[in-house]
Amino acid sequence: xxxxxxxxxxxxxxxxxxxxxxxxxxxxxxxxxxxxxxxxxxxxxxxxxxxxxxxxxxxxxxxxxxxxxxxxxxxxxxxxxxxxxxxxxxxxxxxxxxxxxxxxxxxxxxxxxxxxxxxxxxxxxxxxxxxxxxxxxxxxxxxxxxxxxxxxxxxxxxxxxxxxxxxxxxxxxxxxxxxxxxxxxxxxxxxxxxxxxxxxxxxxxxxxxxxxxxxxxxxxxxxxxxxxxxxxxxxxxxxxxxxxxxxxxxxxxxxxxxxxxxxxxxxxxxxxxxxxxxxxxxxxxxxxxxxxxxxxxxxxxxxxxxxxxxxxxxxxxxxxxxxxxxxxxxxxxxxxxxxxxxxxxxxxxxxxxxxxxxxxxxxxxxxxxxxxxx
Amino acid sequence: xxxxxxxxxxxxxxxxxxxxxxxxxxxxxxxxxxxxxxxxxxxxxxxxxxxxxxxxxxxxxxxxxxxxxxxxxxxxxxxxxxxxxxxxxxxxxxxxxxxxxxxxxxxxxxxxxxxxxxxxxxxxxxxxxx
Numbered sequence: 001x002x003x004x005x006x007x008x009x010x011x012x013x014x015x016x017x018x019x020x021x022x023x024x025x026x027x028x029x030x031x032x033x034x035x036x037x038x039x040x041x042x043x044x045x046x047x048x049x050x051x052x053x054x055x056x057x058x059x060x061x062x063x064x065x066x067x068x069x070x071x072x073x074x075x076x077x078x079x080x081x082x083x084x085x086x087x088x089x090x091x092x093x094x095x096x097x098x099x100x101x102x103x104x105x106x107x108x109x110x111x112x113x114x115x116x117x118x119x120x121x122x123x124x125x126x127x128x129x130x131x132x133x134x135x136x137x138x139x140x141x142x143x144x145x146x147x148x149x150x151x152x153x154x155x156x157x158x159x160x161x162x163x164x165x166x167x168x169x170x171x172x173x174x175x176x177x178x179x180x181x182x183x184x185x186x187x188x189x190x191x192x193x194x195x196x197x198x199x200x201x202x203x204x205x206x207x208x209x210x211x212x213x214x215x216x217x218x219x220x221x222x223x224x225x226x227x228x229x230x231x232x233x234x235x236x237x238x239x240x241x242x243x244x245x246x247x248x249x250x251x252x253x254x255x256x257x258x259x260x261x262x263x264x265x266x267x268x269x270x271x272x273x274x275x276x277x278x279x280x281x282x283x284x285x286x287x288x289x290x291x292x293x294x295x296x297x298x299x300x301x302x303x304x305x306x307x308x309x310x311x312x313x314x315x316x317x318x319x320x321x322x323x324x325x326x327x328x329x330x331x332x333x334x335x336x337x338x339x340x341x342x343x344x345x346x347x348x349x350x351x352x353x354x355x356x357x358x359x360x361x362x363x364x365x366x367x368x369x370x371x372x373x374x
Numbered sequence: 375x376x377x378x379x380x381x382x383x384x385x386x387x388x389x390x391x392x393x394x395x396x397x398x399x400x401x402x403x404x405x406x407x408x409x410x411x412x413x414x415x416x417x418x419x420x421x422x423x424x425x426x427x428x429x430x431x432x433x434x435x436x437x438x439x440x441x442x443x444x445x446x447x448x449x450x451x452x453x454x455x456x457x458x459x460x461x462x463x464x465x466x467x468x469x470x471x472x473x474x475x476x477x478x479x480x481x482x483x484x485x486x487x488x489x490x491x492x493x494x495x496x497x498x499x500x501x502x503x504x
Binding site: 018020031032035036037038040229232233296297298300319320322327349 | 410414416437438439440
């Protein structure tokens with residue numbers, strides 16, 4: 001293995017005495033700046049700024065770019081308008097997931113792909129294997145920094161640091177040539193926290209300027225820098241999958257509950273379609289469900305899940321929910337045990353603790369201030 | 375800098391031990407350095423009262439938001455009391471690792487000086503964490 005890689009924002013981590021770095025897919029990334037719970041709460045109630053520059057950015061260009069993506073991704077690229085992004089997946093022929101990603105339609109013949117850091121090389125290789133006709137693949141990861149500004153006050157904060165059309169973006173829409181803190185940026189209304197928010201792509205050389213500028217613009221609103229620890233608890237409460245946990249080459253998107261992003265009927269088919277169509281017809285053997293522990297304890301990835309005295313699955317991710325203060329997890333279990341209310345047991349350090357299958361997402365933001373669900 | 379309190383004994387696994395006045399009882403907990411490395415502690419799996427434990431054996435677990443780590447007993451003995459306040463307030467281990475965040479008390483069979491004798495002094499522990 002080569003040495004850990006660092007993002008252009010690495011020098012800023014040292015400004016925070018409580019900051020802790022961990023290895024994440026070969027990257028030296030901050031797990032926290034202040035404390036996971038404090039950062040988590042900032043994103044749920046105010047706003048947080050994430051350095052997610054480790055993510056991979058690939059660009060596919062050419063007259064046959066759309067055809068390539070249509071063939072390799074499960075969602076329907078042809079539905080995208082220029083200026084729109086889409087959540088989608090790469091699958092193997094057997095339906096197992098190679099990666100989950102966002103596809104940005106930059107122009108009629110140009111697409112940006114945002115992929116998981118640890119999978120960037122494998123994704124690029126997978127795309128390259130399928131290149132056909134007029135299409136070019138470029139890896140822009142090293143030149144690109146990615147900041148995520150997330151939380152109910154994200155719009156207000158960004159509107160101070162960027163032009164109006166950015167703050168007015170609809171979900172999954174983007175502006176490719178915005179100015180943020182005086183530099184050129186691609187800004188999309190996307191995120192991975194279950195809150196409103198934006199993802200801001202800038203040249204690696206501009207990253208520090210945008211980071212500093214946004215933190216300054218957000219200071220009156222209590223904006224905090226947020227590490228990967230809170231990113232994980234935020235996404236888990238919102239039931240957003242994490243590759244390597246809820247998605248792997250051995251798990252299909254249908255098992256993971258992502259069928260809205262699998263367009264089995266799209267024209268021309270796609271790699272993995274036959275296997276997924278068969279699974280859809282036969283019924284998925286396993287389902288990803290939410291579980292909540294009834295006994296005291298915290299479920300963690302790979303802990304076995306039991307029902308009726310035998311193992312029926314395993315936890316894929318778990319934590320104590322900072323928002324709900326309850327022990328929650330996602331588990332991949334045999335489909336017969338996936339109904340809400342099913343009583344199961346989670347084995348934690350040789351003890352079987354009582355748990356129940358519960359509805360997900362565990363947390364859903366209020367769409368209208370003061371109204372809506374809890 | 376994390377606090378290393380004089381007068382306590384320490385294990386290389388970042389637990390502390392203190393002989394209670396009166397003899398025979400050793401109180402244990404985790405160090406300031408350990409709590410700061412773990413981050414926000416959200417759950418403490420306490421040892422069972424009455425359990426006999428070996429020195430260096432796992433007697434419970436401390437969970438932060440992100441990770442779980444084993445709690446090892448720095449001394450051998452029988453668990454006679456646990457800090458039940460940590461069930462509702464695990465954050466006390468972060469806030470006060472040497473006082474309100476103590477974890478358990480063990481009855482040791484040997485003299486407490488002997489039980490603690492194999493552990494690091496504050497000075498040795500400072501060198502260990504440096």
